Structures are given as C-alpha cells and as structure tokens.
Amino acid sequence: SRRYVFYEGPPTANGSPGIHHVLSRLFKDVVCRYKTMKGYYVPRKAGWDTHGLPVELEVENTLGFTSKAQIEEYGIAQFNQKCRESVSKYIKEWEVMTERIGYWLDMENPYVTLDNGYIESCWWLLKQLWDKGLVYQGYKVTPHCPRCGTSLSSHEVALGYEEVDDPSVYVKFRLTPSSVMTTPLEPLFNNFQHKPAYLLAWTTTPWTLPGNTALAVTADAEYAVVEVAEEYLVLASALLEQVGLGGREVVERMKGSELVGLHYEPLYTIPIAYGKGDK
Template identity: 55%
Template sequence: MSFKEVSGRYNGPALEDEVLEFWREYKIFEQTLKQSAGGPLYTWNEGPPTANGKPGIHHVLARSFKDLYPRYKTMRGYHVPRKAGWDTHGLPVEHEVEKELGIFDKKEIEEKIGIDDFTRRCRESVMRYIGDWEKMTERMGFWVNLDEAYYTLDNSYIESVWYLLKTIWDKGLIYRGYKVVPYDPRIGATLSSHEVALGYREVDDPSIYVRFKVEGEDNTSFLVWTTTPWTLPANLLLAVHPDVDYVYVETEGETLILADALRTEVLRELEYKVLRKLKGSELVGMRYQPLFTYLEVDGDAFRVLPADFVTTDSGTGIVHTAPPYGVDDLALGQENGLPVIHTVGQDGHFLPEIEAVAGMFFKDADKPLIRILKERGLMFRSEQYRHSYPFGWRTGDPIIYYAKNAWYIRTSDIRDRMVELNQTIKWVPENIRDGRFGKWLENNVDWALSRERFWGTPLPVWTDGDGEYVAIGSVGELEALTGRNLSELDLHRPAVDEVTFEKDGKTFSRVPEVIDCWFDSGAMSYAQWHYPFENR
C-alpha cells in the first residue's frame, strides 16, 4: 500500500480549498438538510447584510456567529433551513452611487441625473457587490442557501412589505404628522431615533447669553441663554416657568431679568443689586423687541408665555423659543396660534430673506450672528462649551431638528408590550436587557417611517392632494383601483409614481416618500416567503 506524500509545510488556505471542494462535490450542506428533514424545526433568519460595498473582515466575524448556531442545532438533530438574504435599499446604497457620481446634493441629483437613472445605478451597484459577498460567504465556509436568496428590491418582497404596512395602517397605527424631527439636510432625509444614536460625537459649540430688550422699560432686558445662535432669527417667544422666582437685578448701569436660583451662576464676579423679586407668572404677557425683523409674523408674537418645560438646571430660567426648531418650541407656538416660519430651508441653508446669513449652512451662521449681536450691544456673554451633538451617520454633517411633515408608526402605543416581551428574551450579556436596549424600549418614540429619498420601498399611500389618503396592500389591490394590469410594473420610483387612479371623482397619486430600509429588514420573516401571497 502506498501513501500520499505529506508535506512538512502547513498550507492552511490550500487545505481549506480542499475542504470546500469536498463540500461542493458531495453537496454536504444539502445532505445535512435532507438527513435532518422531519426533525424538530429550528427557525433561523438571515438578518440581511447591506450590500453597499465590498465585505470586510468584520463581516467574516459576524457571519461566523451566524453560522455557529445553525450548525450546532443541526448536530443536535434539528432541521435548520437557511435562506440567504440581501438588504438592497436605502441610504447606504444611494451614498455609494453618490460617491461614484461625485454628486451629494439631493436636488442636484434630481436635476442632473434624474430619479430613473439614479435608481437604475443603485440597482446595478448593489447587484455588483452581492457577487463579492457570495464569494466571501462561500470561501469562509458559511452554510446558507445562496441559490434561493431573497432580495429586498424584488417586487415580491416589496409587495409583502406593502401588505404589512397596510395591516398596520388598518389598525390606525400609521399617521402623517407635523413634528420637529432629526433631519439630515445634506441627503434630505428624516432620521429615526436609532439612526440618530449612531452619530453622536463630542463638539465645542457656542454658549451665549443674549439681551432681549423689554418694551416700555428703559435699559431693561430679559437675559436668555442659548447654544444655537442660528435659531435666533426664528425667535417668536420667550418662555418662563410660572412658579419659579425671578429677579430684576441692576448691574453696570443696566437692568437684567433672570431666575433667582441662577443669578449667582450667571452673573459670576459682577457686582449687582436685586431690585425686585417676582414669580414667573407675573412676567407672562410682557413684550420684548425682536432681535431680527427679517420676516413678517402673523400672530401675537414677541411676548413672554408660561411653560412647564422651563427649568433652573442651567441657563437663565428664560428660554428662547423658535417654533420650527424645537419640540417644545413648536408645541408652545401652536398652542398660542403662532405660525411656523422657517428661516432655514430643507437643504440646511438660510433662506434669502435672512439677509445677514443668506445661503449659509445653518451651523456656519453661528459666528456671523454672534458678531452682529455684539455689534448691536445685545450680547451679554459669549463662550464655548463641549457637549455631545448628533451628526449624520452616513454623511458626517450636523443634524438639524426641523419642523416638517413625515409619516410615523405609532410604536409608542405598544411600548409597554415591547418592554414586557423584552423580559422574556435571554440576553447575553444579560445587562443589555435592562440596560441599553431596555432603556431604549422604555423611552420609545413613534418610528419616523418615511424618507424623502429615491431608492427604497415606496410608501404605499396614495392621496388626492386634499387630505384624503388610501393605503395599498398589494399589486392586485392597485390593479383593481387603476383598472390596469400591473404585473410588469417595477415597484420602485419613478415607475410607481406614475400610477394614478380615480376615486370619488378625484385623482389619487402616490405620496413621494420611500420607507426606512430598517423596516425592509425587519419584515424579512414574512417578505422572504412573499407572505401572504404565497407560502401562507
């Protein structure tokens, strides 16, 4: 008997190639599935990786974890089907195409490239990278069914997502709301709370104390602290807490009004004299001179109003209120019949009417606005302070909190149920259950579902443009309303945008938004099977 010569040099890659070839030739993965058929089912879902670029070594680590548990359960006698999947929508894919084009502005993409050409490029880009992912998946020995993989861009997948959204709609859990939302102006997209959490970093920002001159009282000002000078041209109100003690203090020839509890912290080494002490409720209704007069305001603006959100933890106890750029600001303005007047456009740049900073990016306007306030004698103190601020997780640009319309899922309605179910999950490490993830659930806010972008699952809502909306849950439902055969329709923009129908004498057109691609991923346990249209 003769034996194959054994080399004294270990060649790991060559041995791995031999094992992979053996697995391919004898269909070892397929045989494990045949042999375990009839055994207890262990359900395994491929949370789809985003195929927006070439895979890296960290993806090998993640897929090793994914491979570990199905193999273990198979060896324990379970039947573990493994269907691969690819997340093919969303900003990561768009960003890759933007880099190829050298164009990052949303409006410029629409004008120079067009939605049709841009979404075509997105499809081509993601399919190109999926080939690289398949090679890596096979080379590392990850057993998963690549031949029957699901793609979130497939019409069948999108239709299942539409069905799920229509189901949620029918429960009254999807709504269109005008809210102040975290918004990335460079890409023109509303961000969800978990996307915002990905982009925080420590930065130095202005910390300024501004004089708001009191009408009818000589040389007297409300002293107001803000860290967002760029919002001052949009100021319409000042807010005080009705039950807090405030003081008039005289210092260096002027009179300032601020919270009594904060006067030592704010005035520091200055010599001053307390002239009067009063409750915040006594300040309500007082009027002040606007800092800027670029915009005409319809409504009873530039006065002091009571608000429970005012605290004496920091600042001066008097809060500058700009309705377009703060959750509390918007609510206070709306409660008092004031309009929402934007000074910054959705591209993040100041509008032409704001002459001093027209066309400037909102954060870049801080310095010139501070200089103007100093020149006009309205700046009491200007400093810098370090704090955590959110930036776009894909763009790296500052996030702006911006009042606009968006579509939401009312996840807050089921917050308690999610917290309860979280307690039934075995977390490793266990502290995540009640720590980071648990706290996130407890503080859950409604999911900002819509994205004002191009490449994604279109939000299946049609409108007459006059406040009536119809949610569509399937292609068949859309066919019934249009009277057309839509079996060949690509369910992406812009093709789906061109589908209209008549209802009650009105023409209904699709709303322009696509959905958060995280919903795509979360829908995979249904949509990978084209449920409920197949595999029911």
C-alpha cells in the first residue's frame, strides 16, 4: 500500500549513453530496489528530454549547418522533423543499454517532452502556480550565445570547456587629489598636486572598461604606494614582483579597507541621458 514514486531524469536524448550514465543509473536502481524490498510499491517511470539546444546542435552538425540562417532556408518544419528522428535514434540506444545493465524501469510508458500530453501538463502546472500567486515577472542575468541566438544553461556553458589564452590589461585609474584627504594617503597630498597618483587595476574583460563605475579592494590585504617616474601607483603589495615593481621603493603601506571611499577620474567622459523630453 505504501508508494515510493520514481520519475527518472530525464536524460537528454542527444547522444549515445556513456559509462557515467551507467554509474548514475546504478545508484538510482539500488535505491528503488531497496524500497521495493522494504515493501513499497515503486512505479519507475522512464522519461526523455527531447527539447533544448543540444538536440538542435546535434542535427545542425549532421546537416553541416554553420548558422541559424541555414535552418530557415532548410525549413523550420523539416528541421524539427530531423530533430525528432535524431532523438528517436538515440532513445533506442538508451533502451538497449538499460536492458543490458538490468536497470528496472518502465520503458514502455515513458513521458517524452515533445509529446503534446506532456506539454499540456506543463502548461497546466504553470496555471496552478499562477493561480496561487507563485509566478512573478522579473529580471535574471543569464549567459547568452550570439551564434545560437538564445540564453544558455550553466550546463550548456560548461560543454566543451577549455582553458585558452585570453586578453588581459593593466589599467591606471587616476585618483582625484581631494579624495585622499581623509585616508592614509593624506601625507602625500602635496606631492599628488605635482605627481599624479593612480590605482592600478587588472582585468580580463577590457571591453567592459567604458562602463566602469567602481573598483574593488580586498579589505584585509596590504596595499603599497610606489613612485614610478613622475607618478605614484597604488597596488597590492603581494603583486609588486608580478608587475615588475619589486625593486621600487615603497612610499606608503595601508590596508585595503583604508582605501574605501577614494574617488578617481573615469576613463571615458560619456554623456548619460537623464529623464525624457525637456527634463
């Protein structure tokens, strides 16, 4: 009379199963078998995730497409049919693997995300959430693929992850002299009138610099002021050697927390529209 309901996955049917799928199914099967041995009725429903970007990319590779425009030229309906055929092919391979490892699962009555019955259930569930006031409209930052023209899940971003050389730059942000008056840099204020002082920053995303609005410091890290030619540079003491300033005399040292509140000149002076019309 007791029930322990198990709905699998569902795995995304965009490729042949691998050894890691065998391992994950082993764990699932052990739990379900244990519950059965303890007297539970355990419905074990198979499922297939047939939607999403991975399936489309698999078919694009098969057809030799390199852009989304080629899908439109090929025909959306025809492309969708190819996706269904691709999914069906891999489902058969999954079924064979399931039987070979003796995995207990109801393969004859699976739920499949492309079936209208499943899609209707999703809309029904969304309606229930809406009626209960559990759905709201808001904003969420997500990775976006300009080539695919869609947002990406964290899993999709991790696919094909590689370590590559990436451009990075060191940037100087000039301090405004008046902002140092209440900081440990105050004794150097008069010098700053004649020699500019800069906060030294490093970034791997130089294309974001036009929109820069703030710099961050590590509160408990030590920062150093180093005189270089006709200017002062403020940077983390631990990085002096890394940036080639290890032999320079340190004029002043302080904690990052003591730099909070300093002002610096923006890299770019870009007018910002405010309000509408004559406001």
